Structures are given as structure tokens and as C-alpha cells.
Amino acid sequence: MVTIIKDEKKIFLSRPHSINGDSEVDSPKSIQRISSLFKNIKPGFDLTNFKLPPLFNLPKSHLQCYGETVYCMGTDMLSRCNQADSPVDRFISVVAWNISTLRPPIFGFAPYNPILGETHHVSRANLNVLLEQISHHPPVSALHATDEKQKIQLIRCQLCVPKFNGIAVVNEVRGKRQLKLLSRGETYEMNSPDLLIRILPTPGVDWDGDVRIRCPENGLEAELHYGHKSFLGLRGSHRSVKGKILETSTKRTLFEFNGNWDRTVTMKDNASRKLTVIYNAEEVYSGLKTPIVNDLQGVLSTESAAVWSELSEALMRHDWEKANEAKNAVEEKQRELLRERESKGETWVPQHFTLTRNKDGVWDCLPIHQWVPPAPIIVPLS
Template sequence: MLIFALFQVQLPPLFNIPKSHLQCYGESVYAVGEDLLHKCNSAEKSQERFISVVAWSISLTRPTIFGCAPYNPILGETHHVSKGSLNVLLEQVSHHPPVSALHATDEKENIEMIWCHNPVPKFYGIKVEAEVHGRKQLKLLNHGETYAMNSPSLLIKFLPPGLDWVGNVKIHCQETSLEAELCYSTNSFLGHRGAHSIKGRIYQSSSMKTLMSIVTVKDTNNGKERVIYNAKEVISGLKTPAVKDPQGVLPSESAAVWSAVSEGIQSKTGRKQGK
């Protein structure tokens, strides 16, 4: 997903995937198999809406592939997708440091999203940890609620090779005083358990009383459990959207900026598969 594009490293085309870093960000919002945004907005109780927002937040961290790099966006590059009533627009607003901005609206659900991401890599010998600075905001305008959250870090390990999301994420809704603390963890160097695991809790900030444990939420009052996020249902079998009318695309769009490079990668891949 992010990987080497975060670090301004020049890689041969063999390691590129035919999409821009901006598109990878955008796909986490519009390329879904289950409408989690609708769940966020449709629940009657504030606690149920908050649980749905937590699930949606987790869905934004997509699986990563070691050694595969999207294109590093150029300054002013844009990526826009409309899917039903959802409109998503991203722009690379800074190149040094790399900063990506996102604004999205869903007219039917009356939802607005505002993001600003600035990955900052830190090198630790056999691993690199990219801290993603910036905030995400999800606004449920029908309910007058704004949910603010940060992002986990992307950990790149060279020995043994692998990638994973790590670190702490905090989600807060000022209007309801509900908060969540999530901890993303991975395997240790010796292979101890914990790969791709997320643990945490939902609590009332005014009383600090824990209401739920995550990701399979457990009601602390009655002990009942239920799954709030199933990655296979949400993101499996998804296809990258295709541009139907290249003539109608702005020159700054990712599809236009990288069209020649993408065609070269895809044609070379096709020849290899045909052998």
C-alpha cells in the first residue's frame, strides 16, 4: 500500500503496482464490499454509531504486500472517484514532505470526511516504522457528531521480511464523550503470537468507564459478544475502478499522470503470463 513510496526510494518498475499512492488512500473509502458508512449513520443510539465508526476506522488499514510500491504522487496530482452518492477527492498538497489531503461527501447519508496524511519514516536498523502524522475526521451531519482519529504506523521489517500496521489509535467524539483506544500489534522478531491483531476498548471519557472491548466487542454489562468488523466481507474480491472516458479526465488525475507507466507495467505483466 504505502511502503517504499513513503521514503522517496527509486525502485525499478518490477516492484511497482499500477496505481498511485493517492488511489491507495482513496480505495480505503470507496472500494468496499459492505457499506460501513451507512451503518455509522443509521444506528439510532450514539453508542451503536460509535461502534460502527470504530469498525469503519479499522477497515481503512488495508493489507500490505512487501516489496510492492505504488507511484509516489507528484505535487498537485489529484484522484477523484464518484460511487453512487459518495464523492471522494484527493490531492497531493506537498511533495517535501509528502502530504496527501482527502475530502469526501456522501449526499444521501449526509456524511463528510476530511483527512490530511503526512508519513514520517524512522529507521531502526533492520526495520523502518513510518508514523502517519495528521488526523481523520468523519462527520455524521444528521446527528451533529464529529469523530476524530489518528492512523497506525506502517512497520517494514527486513529480517524476516514483512509489513504490518502497528501502534495506538485513538477515536474521539466530543459530542457524545465516547472514546476508543485501539492497539495494532504484530509478530515479534522471534515469531511470538500477535500478528495482525487489534485490541482495545470503548469508554466514556467523562467517567473513564469501559463500555466495550474490541474488535469482537463484548458488552461488559451482559457478557454478550459480536464481531464488528470482518475483513473478508469488507474488502475481499474488490476490483480497482477503471476510467471509462480518458478524454474527460483532468491532466492532474492519477489515471492521466501515470497512464503511460501503468500501460508499460501491465503490458509487461501480460507478456510474462502468456509465456
């Protein structure tokens, strides 16, 4: 936990999740208390605008959690994608990097819902990461990360749609992700698994579903399936991932992989039958550093660590009355800004992205600038 106060500007930064889902929070809440949140909610209800009491919040915003999947790594998996010599090796590296972006959720806790226009700007070495909440209803988040030295660009547009089905919350993660290796002339497109939060009969939380990665330039694609234990906890493999890499044109399977995204994933070469470990979670999660403020004056008022600093501090002190006051203060300020815009007939416009929606209702975003500038908040390398 890092708190900085200067000239009435307060910044609160908490450590990233570890491989076991550890965070600066207490043990998970009781199943009875969690179940009470849903006692008046009917199956099929859209929970997008559901307000969670501070008791169930992590001391960070969703934007910070999204950003951590990119800038908090024990091993630089992203650079490996660009450094591999052959198209096949680069594709394998992209698959491994994609697996590394998953973080162990904590049952009974959730990050804050970002406010409209909230930003999160962090750098790790040459990698600069910028996120912005570009829509509030529905909640759409945009991410742009660049490494100008290696000519790497990552663009992500994400909309989470949580629904309660009576015994679980299925959080469907919509949106497109693009990883561009500009010096290689390659663009990798991929989606995200969904987040499954089981309430009954066996509580738990898992990433679940199918992910497809494709690169038109090298003619390869991958199919990944993330699995979980059954609702009774008797079948299935906890945090499992399996899949294959194949040629797009012939659909011939080149490699198959299997394992657990919180442990290791092994790949089999179908031609040579050779087995190789392509992903080791210990390497990815080891030695994760808490971000620090490098330039306080450069921190925007919209920065997540500033917007939610009062609430995060109250949560860490278990001061629930102060936490409720802090959360209500942030929300009331947003309502005031909305009323002001409506009275002036103004429409809010994102500062760092353009936002579009096609005829099928799919949201997409593009960064306004090609490169993300260095951030005032950095991740220490040692």
C-alpha cells in the first residue's frame, strides 16, 4: 500500500494480486452475507448497474485491475512476442502472453466501478499503459499500451455484462483485443473468457469459456478453452486451460496444449511429439511490485488512484462509515456533473479514445494518439 499526500492531492496505490489471489483485503465474506445481496434479484437480471456496498470492494478500480494484467509481470511476456524469430514462435509467445493476462479473482470482493472519464496511467520500463472509462451506461473501458522502442501496440475495448442466473453470476466479457507487432507487420486479434462467480451450492470464482486468437498475416489461429469445476465441485479441473494452434487455411492442428493457467501449461508439437512448457505462472507472478508515484504533479485528477483514494484508505482502516461517505461523495459528484452537462446541452467526449458502436451493438474504440506517453506512476523494476 502506498499513500502520498501533497498540496491536497492524495494518491492511493495497492499491491497487485498474487498467484493465490492475495490482496490487501480480509478473508472472503461469508456465503450467507454474499447470498443476502441477491435475495431480491430474479434470475436473468442484468447486474450492470448493481451497486455493491464498500464492504465487498477491493481497494482499487476496475481500470487498475485491467491495467495490472498488462504492466504487472514478473517476466516480460509481452516483449517475448516480438523477439521470437519465426512467425510460429511469435504466435506461441502470444498464446503464452494471453494466458498470462489472467488474474486470480477473489471470491466475495470486486473492484470499484469506474466513473465516466476516469483514467489510469502507468509505465513499466518502456511500456506505457493508459486506460480510460469511455462510457458509463453501458460501462465501457478502453486500454492503450505501447512500447515505442519495440514497436508494440496493445488496444483493448471491454464491456462487462454481469447476469444472475439464480445460483451464480455470469460476467460476460465483451469487446475486441488487438496486439500489434508493428515491426513484424502482424496483428493478433483475441477475445476474453467470462468470469463465473458461483454462489450456490459451492461458492467460488473462475475464468470460464472459449478464447480465439488469430493472426491473418501469418495464417495461424488458436482455440483455447478455460474450464472450472462443476457447480457441485466434483468434476472438472480448477483453473484449467487447453487448446490448439492450427493453420487457418487447412485447419491442420500444429500444436496442442494443456495445463492450468495458475500453474504451468505444456505444449505438444504434433509433428515431433515434443513437449514444451510454454507458460509458468510462478515466473509471471513472482516479485510483483506495487506501482509508485514518480511525478506527483503529473498525476491527473481523473487518475483512479486519486479518484478513489479516500474510499481505499477507509477500506484499509475498516472504517465502513467513512467508506460509505467517500463512495457516496464520488457518486454524487458524478451526478452533479451529469446535471450540469444536461443543463448546457453538452455531450461528454472521451479524451484519449474514439468510441463507436456498430449496427449489431458491438462497441469498439481507437486511441487518438499512436503512442502512449510516459506515465507519472511507474512500476519499479527492482
